[in-house]
Amino acid sequence: MAVVKEIVPFDQDKIYEKHRDLVHLDKWVEHYRSYAMEGRCAAYIPALAMANPSQLGIAMAGPDGVVLKSGECEASFTLQSxxxxxxxxxxxxxxxxxxxxxxxxxxxxxxxxxxxxxxxxxxxxxxxxxxxxxxxxxxxxxxxxxxxxxxxxxxxxxxxxxxxxxxxxxxxxxxxxxxxxxxxxxxxxxxxxxxxxxxxxxxxxxxxxxxxSIEVNTQDVAMIGLILAYDGFHPIRKEQIFPKEVAKLTKALMVTCGMYNASGKFAAFIGLPAKSGVSGGIMAAVPAHAGSKKSPFPDGCGIGIYSPAIDEYGNSVAGSMLLKHIAREWDLNIF
Amino acid sequence: MAVVKEIVPFDQDKIYEKHRDLVHLDKWVEHYRSYAMEGRCAAYIPALAMANPSQLGIAMAGPDGVVLKSGECEASFTLQSxxxxxxxxxxxxxxxxxxxxxxxxxxxxxxxxxxxxxxxxxxxxxxxxxxxxxxxxxxxxxxxxxxxxxxxxxxxxxxxxxxxxxxxxxxxxxxxxxxxxxxxxxxxxxxxxxxxxxxxxxxxxxxxxxxxSIEVNTQDVAMIGLILAYDGFHPIRKEQIFPKEVAKLTKALMVTCGMYNASGKFAAFIGLPAKSGVSGGIMAAVPAHAGSKKSPFPDGCGIGIYSPAIDEYGNSVAGSMLLKHIAREWDLNIF
Amino acid sequence: MAVVKEIVPFDQDKIYEKHRDLVHLDKWVEHYRSYAMEGRCAAYIPALAMANPSQLGIAMAGPDGVVLKSGECEASFTLQSxxxxxxxxxxxxxxxxxxxxxxxxxxxxxxxxxxxxxxxxxxxxxxxxxxxxxxxxxxxxxxxxxxxxxxxxxxxxxxxxxxxxxxxxxxxxxxxxxxxxxxxxxxxxxxxxxxxxxxxxxxxxxxxxxxxSIEVNTQDVAMIGLILAYDGFHPIRKEQIFPKEVAKLTKALMVTCGMYNASGKFAAFIGLPAKSGVSGGIMAAVPAHAGSKKSPFPDGCGIGIYSPAIDEYGNSVAGSMLLKHIAREWDLNIF
Amino acid sequence: MAVVKEIVPFDQDKIYEKHRDLVHLDKWVEHYRSYAMEGRCAAYIPALAMANPSQLGIAMAGPDGVVLKSGECEASFTLQSxxxxxxxxxxxxxxxxxxxxxxxxxxxxxxxxxxxxxxxxxxxxxxxxxxxxxxxxxxxxxxxxxxxxxxxxxxxxxxxxxxxxxxxxxxxxxxxxxxxxxxxxxxxxxxxxxxxxxxxxxxxxxxxxxxxSIEVNTQDVAMIGLILAYDGFHPIRKEQIFPKEVAKLTKALMVTCGMYNASGKFAAFIGLPAKSGVSGGIMAAVPAHAGSKKSPFPDGCGIGIYSPAIDEYGNSVAGSMLLKHIAREWDLNIF
Structure with a gap:
């Protein structure tokens, strides 16, 4: 299931370089998928209640156009919050x-x-x-x-x-x-x-x-996260989509208020600007300076995660755990 | 009043390098001092009410031991929050x-x-x-x-x-x-x-x-901020004072809750982990990755500010404005 | 302006008996009318804002069909609350x-x-x-x-x-x-x-x-108050309109919650089941046992008051004062 | 256990008159005692937690000095609220x-x-x-x-x-x-x-x-209730203990706020000024005008009840039920 897909012209070397990281990612996705059972699909919106709660997918998009994917990364879901x-x-x-x-x-x-x-x-x-x-x-x-x-x-x-x-x-x-x-x-x-x-x-x-109700997949969300990470600049298309000041302000809001009333815990234990939706999506932004050499994206990246079973706050259970694990293992943290 | 003082063995060159920055800092301090009049010294603690509201001082401590100071940087104040x-x-x-x-x-x-x-x-x-x-x-x-x-x-x-x-x-x-x-x-x-x-x-x-009621001055506060910026590591004494995990968590708390119920606005408009006290002190941490080449401290620093006139939230009026100006001019921001 | 009007067949004697009481009532109405200036007509409903704030009218309806009226007792107003x-x-x-x-x-x-x-x-x-x-x-x-x-x-x-x-x-x-x-x-x-x-x-x-938006005058409201006072029984038409249990419960609700968030003060200082509306109306019920020989209605009565200038809670300013004065002078109180 | 006791000089006739009422009261006390099991003795004050939860006693004191008692009416308890x-x-x-x-x-x-x-x-x-x-x-x-x-x-x-x-x-x-x-x-x-x-x-x-922590029994509480019922006048000692205005105001407070945050339900379903304590005591006042010929106290009375098992609001479970039953059967209600 795991694939590395490029948006920019193909470069075989990059794929090999990332191979080791993909092996990790696949393993983690499989591990945290089982925790989805602790959550429930949002019931108050009937159309969301029908999602398959055991799904867990992730896409990580780097500034060089490389996208690392694992799990049900192609599943469609709605943006919600x-x-x-x-x-x-x-x-x-x-x-x-x-x-x-x-x-x-x-x-x-x-x-x-x-x-x-x-x-x-x-x-x-x-x-x-x-x-x-x-x-x-x-x-x-x-x-x-x-x-x-x-x-x-x-x-x-x-x-x-x-x-x-x-x-x-x-x-x-x-x-x-x-x-x-x-x-x-x-x-x-x-x-x-x-x-x-x-x-x-x-x-x-x-x-x-x-x-x-806008429909996306994890790679779409990862791309938006990437542009936020790059302060409104689209690093692949080399275009400033929105001003740096707006991007900084938005990321601050994501840290202080992005994960519903568990935002404080996200800031404390994950340390990345992130926003979740009750459909089970999470978008995170890893600014260039918060990337680390331990990670496949030393120059930062955007992250899109989907797993529809959510906790009492409205955040994806397995998605949050996977993000926390990645942030810790790959040393991604803005603080 | 402005001085550059070293904690580690003296190095004349560094002082010259910083001279330009000091000129800026002095100018900014004088400018924002006048805004202190918009606040008031905390009245509910009688001993604080007697402070001179027009004071404004700052110290910025870098990992190399250089400390940049301006204004009433030597004034004693109590830590409070x-x-x-x-x-x-x-x-x-x-x-x-x-x-x-x-x-x-x-x-x-x-x-x-x-x-x-x-x-x-x-x-x-x-x-x-x-x-x-x-x-x-x-x-x-x-x-x-x-x-x-x-x-x-x-x-x-x-x-x-x-x-x-x-x-x-x-x-x-x-x-x-x-x-x-x-x-x-x-x-x-x-x-x-x-x-x-x-x-x-x-x-x-x-x-x-x-x-x-612990008494400090701006340089003391800047040093604590510097160690937080360096994830618990004392960059001058080369000693880990507290674990990295505790430092990350603490900085996250400072961003989400550190500036009383104006914390969101601080994160949005300043973008640095900071904590204030009703005595008019502010401590901020600029992690190495959030330092910028525009600033005198490209490898991050700690900041201590003192100006006792506070606003309705409990934050130093002139101190907050000075910090915001510095963060903007010198491009210091964790997001 | 003050009149005594009968609903049941005319009885000249009753009018004479009540004459002394009417003199009082007219005097009180004139006195409290001036206090209406301390309130304002409800502004959030445009149609109410146009009422004449200096109006004050009252009707008191007894079980024998005698109605005592004074002031702008014929003015139409809407029931509201x-x-x-x-x-x-x-x-x-x-x-x-x-x-x-x-x-x-x-x-x-x-x-x-x-x-x-x-x-x-x-x-x-x-x-x-x-x-x-x-x-x-x-x-x-x-x-x-x-x-x-x-x-x-x-x-x-x-x-x-x-x-x-x-x-x-x-x-x-x-x-x-x-x-x-x-x-x-x-x-x-x-x-x-x-x-x-x-x-x-x-x-x-x-x-x-x-x-x-149902339109009434003070006499209508006084009649409803009278029926509540008589536990759901219409003493003139001799008909049980609603059960005694419902009436008791309703009067209890009027005492504990009837005068918006000034209900406690009404219970404490007036002591009658009452309900107000933001149009400036007040309905009160004086049960037979709470009537007093000092009053023109020793067997209880219903009271309807109208004065459109209301206070911060939503209660008629002059109306509340008039009701308090009447309750005190004529010793009407359920406690 | 049930007794009729006089405070004023003995009068054999009165006892006979009340005999029928006592038979009722005893029956009701025995019936409602079983409901005490649905409550619990206040646990947050250790000394109260040790009370016997199945106790239920009542005293009703009339203006002529006759006191009707039933159940554990002699038990001591503390006034609390x-x-x-x-x-x-x-x-x-x-x-x-x-x-x-x-x-x-x-x-x-x-x-x-x-x-x-x-x-x-x-x-x-x-x-x-x-x-x-x-x-x-x-x-x-x-x-x-x-x-x-x-x-x-x-x-x-x-x-x-x-x-x-x-x-x-x-x-x-x-x-x-x-x-x-x-x-x-x-x-x-x-x-x-x-x-x-x-x-x-x-x-x-x-x-x-x-x-x-003042210690009383049901008869003491009934006496205080009687004096409140009589607007501050002690009908046996013929002495005004406190002014009528204070009594009216106090009874209004008892109706609107006396039974913790179940006061509204008490007013609605019982209709008597009452005050409870977490020790399981209830004091109620039946003003003369709210007495009824169906009751043994047509001229009003004071009521003291004790049953230490309380509900989630802090009111005696069996005591509240007994009071409600009495008020309904004997038609006692101020509204």
Missing amino acids: ISKVIGFIAACLDFGTPYVLDRVDVEPTGDAFNSIIRLEVHKPGRPFNPMINAGALTVASLLGGRAPLTKIESFLTLIEKMVGKRPSINEEVFQSEWRTAHRNRALAYYLKETGFLECTVEEALEVYLKQC | ISKVIGFIAACLDFGTPYVLDRVDVEPTGDAFNSIIRLEVHKPGRPFNPMINAGALTVASLLGGRAPLTKIESFLTLIEKMVGKRPSINEEVFQSEWRTAHRNRALAYYLKETGFLECTVEEALEVYLKQC | ISKVIGFIAACLDFGTPYVLDRVDVEPTGDAFNSIIRLEVHKPGRPFNPMINAGALTVASLLGGRAPLTKIESFLTLIEKMVGKRPSINEEVFQSEWRTAHRNRALAYYLKETGFLECTVEEALEVYLKQC | ISKVIGFIAACLDFGTPYVLDRVDVEPTGDAFNSIIRLEVHKPGRPFNPMINAGALTVASLLGGRAPLTKIESFLTLIEKMVGKRPSINEEVFQSEWRTAHRNRALAYYLKETGFLECTVEEALEVYLKQC
Whole structure:
């Protein structure tokens, strides 16, 4: 199953060099796959509940175009909360960081991703950060263009620039989420009342749930992680996709708030900017300076992981364990 | 006022090399000093209220022993919450990280440093992290040895190893805090009830308030920051003071929870592990990989800042602005 | 302006008897009218903001059909939260008290009427009581018949039985509330998610906002208060409108939760079951045993008050003061 | 076991009259005793944990001096939270109601009796009401005289005036509470910081825990309830012990906040001013106007109940059920 695939012109030597690393990766994937049983597929979105919980796949993309893959790395899954990272970047591109930060703060909360309490306690304050649902809805409402279709378009365009192909929206997942989005509607109406929604509730919700329903695989996610690692620069296409300042800020947000209310534990025990989604995806960015010679990617890399069984916080169980193991074994850590 | 001082044997060249940087630093210090007026000295501890709010000093300590200083860098101040970092490290040294983490979590909260709410809402959970008062009191109660004197001794010994001299406790500040520590006593009794205090309330409080009252200057703080930057290794004395794992974990905690409930903004806009105290001190660590050639310390450094006028969160106003300016100008950022 | 009006066949003597009391009432109304300036008309519902804040009117209805009136007693106003009492009674009539109480608790909260926090903290618990918006929305969703029109019909029918005429819905107020009901929609979607809404959000909201928009005057409200005072029995028409148990329970709810988060102060300083609305209406019930010989209604009465300028809690300023004065002077108190 | 005992000169006829009622009472006590198994004796105060959970006793004291008793009515128990009622009255007697209400509000909370959250959320507000621990500690700190001994003396004197004998303090219970009062100390230190404690923490705590440790039996409690029912007037000794206004206010507080966070359910389903303690005691007041001809006390009465097994809220399980049954059967209800 494990493969090394190049995006740039083929170079046989690189594959041999990576062979040893692949052997490790395959072994680790097989080992941690068994821990998936300790989690459960997200039940509140019916379409997600049907995923095969024993899947575990990973892709690691280096700046030279080499991609290391193992396990169910080709499986399709929806971005879910990983899309919050992209939405935040898109909004900063559209309106500039100060405009966005006037409407959403950047403080971690310790609360669950769908918590509404702080909106009332700190009323009429901004949502605490763009990585919780309240903040992500505010960000979705900002996106350029008035109509949901235009907003989601700017979303798809940004992803296309990063992963090299236009992603599609999983209509089944979107419909499933749309019908059961009571809590998100509650959050959106609350934000509407306090003035932190710049379009209608239904429009914000359509954008947010469509961005959550964008279909990717681990390599797509790894590519986005790689560009974040390189401060917005696409190291293969040699193109600055978004400004360095936005990238630094986004990675800081991923560290402080990216892994739901287990973000502190991720920072402490893994030490990489990462963002998870309830579909079981994890995106991580290993900046060049945090790469190590022990690893197959001494100049940093992006990491995409998928394993749909999630824990009480909403993070992939086997995915988190695999990422922790890799970070420790290969000495990847920004701190 | 600005001086370059060496700790290791004198080397005239280094001073000349740094001259240009010093000119910058002096200019910045003078510029940001005026912003101190926007803050106020901590009023709830009478002895702190008497500080001169217009003071601003900085020391930056490099791995080669060079220390760059500017402003009121020699002023004495008490560690206050910066001591929480040292207490956490001391407890990990005494009992091992797993033992400590069984008693205190590592999640940011978004709440004020002296908040008690979460102890009840998440009862009977651990305090959320060791950088808020509740968690720091639990950590103080763990420290080796039964008697407060023994506990505080292990504290002083650790600092001595790092800064090269035994610090003293400011008795006046300690007495002032002791008499007005009603909120901390409330926290400590709450922790006692929920089983997260391993000594008496009065003992834990004595240790905690004494550690807060340890007197330092900016160079001392910069040295501790430097050792954190070097993962527990003292680059001048060539000695591992505490394990790399503890250092990584501590820096992660500083990023997610170190600057009170403005930690998210610090991570987003400064991007360095840092810890502040209500006396107006800030300690920051610039790991070797986060140093930049633009800066006088391409191999990383430790930073100690002092300016006693603090903002609504408890962070030094001028100190935070100076640190942000330095990080931006010299491109220091872990993300 | 002050009049004594009979509902039952005219009896000249009664009017004379009451003359002394009317003189008092007129004086008190004039006195407390000036305090209305300390409040403001509810601003969040545009149609309410246009009311004349200096109005103050009262009607007191006795079991013998005598009604004592003073001030702007004929002014029309919408029920707003007073309708929560009627909704609760209607639901108990439709489904029985146990069914209703399985879906809404009867505990006071100390929180604002539109608070959402407790729904999350005590999730997945019932709304705390039917006198806060969350509970009232749950109750509205229970009402008999599937369609909003049927639900609101059972509402209008119950009021008609009590006041002797079919009330109308103020369409302008309803439309105004419907367009600005973001917070109530947030509450309703939250309830939908936790399973405490037995119809769609839009249906529940239509019923709730229409019941809030029912137009009444002080005499109508006094009649409903009188029937509550008489444990569900209409003392003039000699008909049991709803069971005694429901009436007792409802009056208990009015005492513990009826006056928003000033209910405790109302119980303490006035001592009568009462319910207010943000339109400035107050309904109070004086049970026969709580009537006193000092008062014109020794056998109890119902009280309807209207004065649209409300305080920070949502209660009519002048109305509350007038009620307190009456209760004290005429020794009306259930405790 | 059941007896009828007079306090005033003996009158054989009265006993015969009550015989039928006693037969009922005995039957009900035996019936509800079995439900005590669903509760548990308070475990957090070691001395209370040793009580016999199957005990259930009741005394009902009428204005004519007749006392109806059944079950373990002679058992001694400590007042615990019932003392909060007496402390509030004593403080109002010492300083006047306005002074006391400036320092403690009268709003129900829906929170547990020992909750600390609201002190922070509504900081720097008064404790929400004198029936929760925070408010009771504030009240204890107000009591006349500086020293704890003087404060507790004014407490004992007030009880002596009501029950006709000087009660004693159970030193074993007091010592047991004193040693384990961590949560109460946390509350007291919090109040000290916010300025709502008018003596030292240790003094307030000594007074509060001693008032909790006052030993009574059901007849004592029934007598206090009777005097509350009679608005502060001792109907047997024909003496006004405290003003009517204080009595009305206290009964309102008992209804809205007296039964911990089940107060709403008590008001709704029982409908009598009542106050419970974690020792398993309940005091209820049936005002003259709420007495009924169905009951042995048509002119009202006081009720004292004891059954030490308590529920999750802190209320006696069997005691609450017995009180509810009595109120329903004998039609006692203030609403």
